[in-house]
Structure formats: structure tokens, C-alpha cells
Amino acid sequence: MSRPLRVDVGECFYNILNRANNKARIFNTDIEYENFEYLLAELRHKFKVRIYAYAIMPNHWHLLLHPRNDGDLAKIMHWLGTVHSGQYRRANDTVGHGHLYQDRYKSSLIQGERHFLTVLKYIERNPVRAELCTLPQEWKWGSAFCRLVDPRKANLLLDPLPIDLPKNYAAWIATPESAETLKAIRDSVQ
Numbered sequence: 001m002s003r004p005l006r007v008d009v010g011e012c013f014y015n016i017l018n019r020a021n022n023k024a025r026i027f028n029t030d031i032e033y034e035n036f037e038y039l040l041a042e043l044r045h046k047f048k049v050r051i052y053a054y055a056i057m058p059n060h061w062h063l064l065l066h067p068r069n070d071g072d073l074a075k076i077m078h079w080l081g082t083v084h085s086g087q088y089r090r091a092n093d094t095v096g097h098g099h100l101y102q103d104r105y106k107s108s109l110i111q112g113e114r115h116f117l118t119v120l121k122y123i124e125r126n127p128v129r130a131e132l133c134t135l136p137q138e139w140k141w142g143s144a145f146c147r148l149v150d151p152r153k154a155n156l157l158l159d160p161l162p163i164d165l166p167k168n169y170a171a172w173i174a175t176p177e178s179a180e181t182l183k184a185i186r187d188s189v190q
Helices: 030-047 072-091 113-129 143-148 151-157 169-174 179-189
Strands: 014-019 050-056 060-066 106-109
Touching: 014 072, 014 113, 014 179, 030 050, 030 072, 030 151, 050 113, 050 143, 060 113, 106 179, 113 143, 113 169, 113 179, 143 151, 143 169
Parallel strands: none
Antiparallel strands: 014 060, 014 106, 050 060
């Protein structure tokens, strides 16, 4: 049975997730996280894709993307997965050891401003839910850190948002989502 076709329409917003095979840790050192951020910066330049939020976790990553053209999402994700896998395999001397990622990336189409903000918050709070930090901006490998702590890094990795953030952004992302919201977002990328 063939895989279902993905939605891959330009000028739409997407919630993207990719997880390591067997939920294995794929980011262990600051250099590995930095190299992935470098790939995100290169991705922005190479494909002219807009990145609005991201979180790089020890065994997976999340992106909020806005590709420009039909078919770009598949090209972008293929490039990112291939280049990152190659870097990881060479750096860890595991070339030929199977797949780095457990499956194809997961994606869901974002529909409307409220959904956009819900997904952005979900992505930026991911390190808090994983108990890697107490506030989203404390996780150095995510867009909340860029927005609140390191504007230079934000200029390299993030595009201007198409909508306004809530007035007290720091307090807003510090507030946990409801169980229903979490379930809805997780279900949408499945």
C-alpha cells in the first residue's frame, strides 16, 4: 500500500515534527545543536522558507514553517533530513547504521491566526513539558530564547511573524496549555 500524499501547498503555514529512530538521543552536545541551527539558517537562505518557531530537543525537533511555493515543503524536509543525517552519521561514526529518523517527518496545516499562535506556543513550550527548563526562554535551542534573550540569533533564524504575539509574550508562553489543546495538536500531526 502506498503512502498517502501530503499537503504541500506554498504560502501556507505548517507545524513540522521529526523524531529520532527509537526515540534515541540525536543531540548530545552544544555543537550538535548549533550545527542544526546552522542548517536552519542555511535552509532559510537556500529555499527562501520562512521560519517562525522552532525547538530542537534531545531526540526530535519542531518547526513552524511557511514555504513559498507548491512542492517546497517536501524539498525542504528532504534536504534537512538528508543533510542532518549525514552530519550526524559522520560525526558519530555511525555511517551505514540504518535510519536516523523513525519515519517521514510529520506535518499539519495551520488554519487561522488562533491555530498559528497555539502551535507557536506548543513548540516553544516543548522544552518545559520535557522538563529541560522551567521557562521556555531558558532553553537555548528554541525560538523563545531567540525572541527574549538573543535578538542577534533571532535575526539569523527567525522571520518576522505574520501576526502579533500576545502583549505579554513572556508570561503567555510561561502559561501551560490545556490538556485538550495538547491532545489536539498532537493528534493533528499524526
